[in-house]
Amino acid sequence: MGLFMDARDTRGSAMTPQHLLGHIDSGRPWPEAWPTPAFTDLPSAYQTALGVRALRLQRGEVPRGYKIGFTNRNIWPRYLVFAPIWGSVWSSTLAFADDGEGVVSLAGLCQPRIEPEAVFGMKATPPAGATLHELFEALDWVAPGFEVVQSHRPGWKFSAAETVADSGLHGRLLVGPKIAVRRFAGNAQELQDKLARARLGLHKNGVLVEEGVGANVLDDPLRALLHFLEELRACPGATDLQAGDVVTTGTWTDAWPVEPGERWAAANDSLPGLSVSFV
Numbered sequence: 001m002g003l004f005m006d007a008r009d010t011r012g013s014a015m016t017p018q019h020l021l022g023h024i025d026s027g028r029p030w031p032e033a034w035p036t037p038a039f040t041d042l043p044s045a046y047q048t049a050l051g052v053r054a055l056r057l058q059r060g061e062v063p064r065g066y067k068i069g070f071t072n073r074n075i076w077p078r079y080l081v082f083a084p085i086w087g088s089v090w091s092s093t094l095a096f097a098d099d100g101e102g103v104v105s106l107a108g109l110c111q112p113r114i115e116p117e118a119v120f121g122m123k124a125t126p127p128a129g130a131t132l133h134e135l136f137e138a139l140d141w142v143a144p145g146f147e148v149v150q151s152h153r154p155g156w157k158f159s160a161a162e163t164v165a166d167s168g169l170h171g172r173l174l175v176g177p178k179i180a181v182r183r184f185a186g187n188a189q190e191l192q193d194k195l196a197r198a199r200l201g202l203h204k205n206g207v208l209v210e211e212g213v214g215a216n217v218l219d220d221p222l223r224a225l226l227h228f229l230e231e232l233r234a235c236p237g238a239t240d241l242q243a244g245d246v247v248t249t250g251t252w253t254d255a256w257p258v259e260p261g262e263r264w265a266a267a268n269d270s271l272p273g274l275s276v277s278f279v
Contacts, residue, residue, distance in 0.1 A: 015039075017051030020165060023152045024052070027108040030152045037159035043235075045164035050237050052167055053088050062091040063239070064246055065122075066232070067147060067170045069163065071217045071224045071250030078254070081160045084218065086228050087168020089246060094173050102146070102174045102276045106260055109150045109171045114258045114276075115251030116202050116266040118195055118214065118221040119145035119175050122245045126229060135226050136188035138241075141178040142195075144266060144274040145248050148172035149255055173248055176274035188222060196220040198270030202253050205263055212252030214270070221249040 015038055023030060030038065039045045053063070069085045076082045095102060106112050123140035130138070150171040153162055163169050185191035195214040202210045218224040225247060232238050241247070258264065258278055265275035 017048055017055055020048065020152075020167070021052050021055050023110070024167060025108070027110050028152070029110055029154045032154055037162050038153075039159065039161035039165045042161050042164060045161040046235050047237065048165045049087060049167055050235075056088075056090065063088050064091050064094045065089045065248075066228065066241075066245065067168055067173065067248050068224055068228045068250050069149070069168050069170075070160075071227075072252065073218075074216055075251070075254055079156070079158075081158075081163060083160065084224065084227060084231070084250065085160065085164050085168055086231060087164070087170045089170060089173050089248070093170065094175070094246065096175050097274065097276070098177055100177050100272055100274050102176070102274070103279060104146075104148060104172050104174055104276050105279050106148070106258065109148065110152050111156060112148050112150050112171055112258050113156075113255035114202075114264055115147045115149055115255050116200055116212065116253060116274075117145045117147055117248045117251055118217070118271065119143045119173070119246060119248045120181075120221070120225060121178065122241055122243055122247065124243050125241055128233075130226065130229060132188040132192070132222060132226055135222065135229065136181070136191060139181040142181055142184055142191075142271070143178040144176040144268055144271040146174045146176075146264065146266070146274060146276050147248050147251070148174075148258065173246070174274070174276055175246060175248075177272040179271070192220040192222050194270055195222065198268060200252055200266050200268040202256070203265045203267070204256070209256060210253040214252060216252050217250045224249045
């Protein structure tokens, strides 16, 4: 069987990267008639996602880094995904709010939800077999972020492989005020400890909806980044981390549905605060 033949559309043809990119572009959910699950094999799903990435590169989109998903073990039973995943972040999906106030359009997104996260900026490619210390040395900055995730599987009911094939569920990424890593922490252990202990409150229109802690993210966001790096380098055809890449490390809370007209804010006792207005 061919690489994409384990997932078929309603006409019985292969569910190709072209099909998937069409749904990303249109904001339409996948047809419910597609098999459940449409993808069952994680390695093939990553190759499908890399096929979507190649199509986006061909039309001129510029990759700006990566997102890591499902690093929060607390939400694994809710979504029936029990290990982290990853996907690409693009110039067309990335925005910065250096003053802590951002505006993000939800146009073209499918069932969008918001996730408060810690984001890293890379100053160098980590060495092969990088330790946490060597990964720390490759970092440039850390910042709060909001990732807006989306699911093209109706009702947010999916398999782990489907989330991978669906570009890691990535929709948008807003990065807040950046702090130089070496101003935030003197070494890897201090960075891990500060982020693991950090707490945030996620607010919708001024009302607290959930509290989270950095330790929810695979014990701490730096450890989540190291896990991702190892998985990325084990994936055939994947592009390694580069200087200038942005990596968002996963949600500290559940993912909450969002709509135009709402204002969301995250108050963090370690990182700067960040708010976003959706249009």
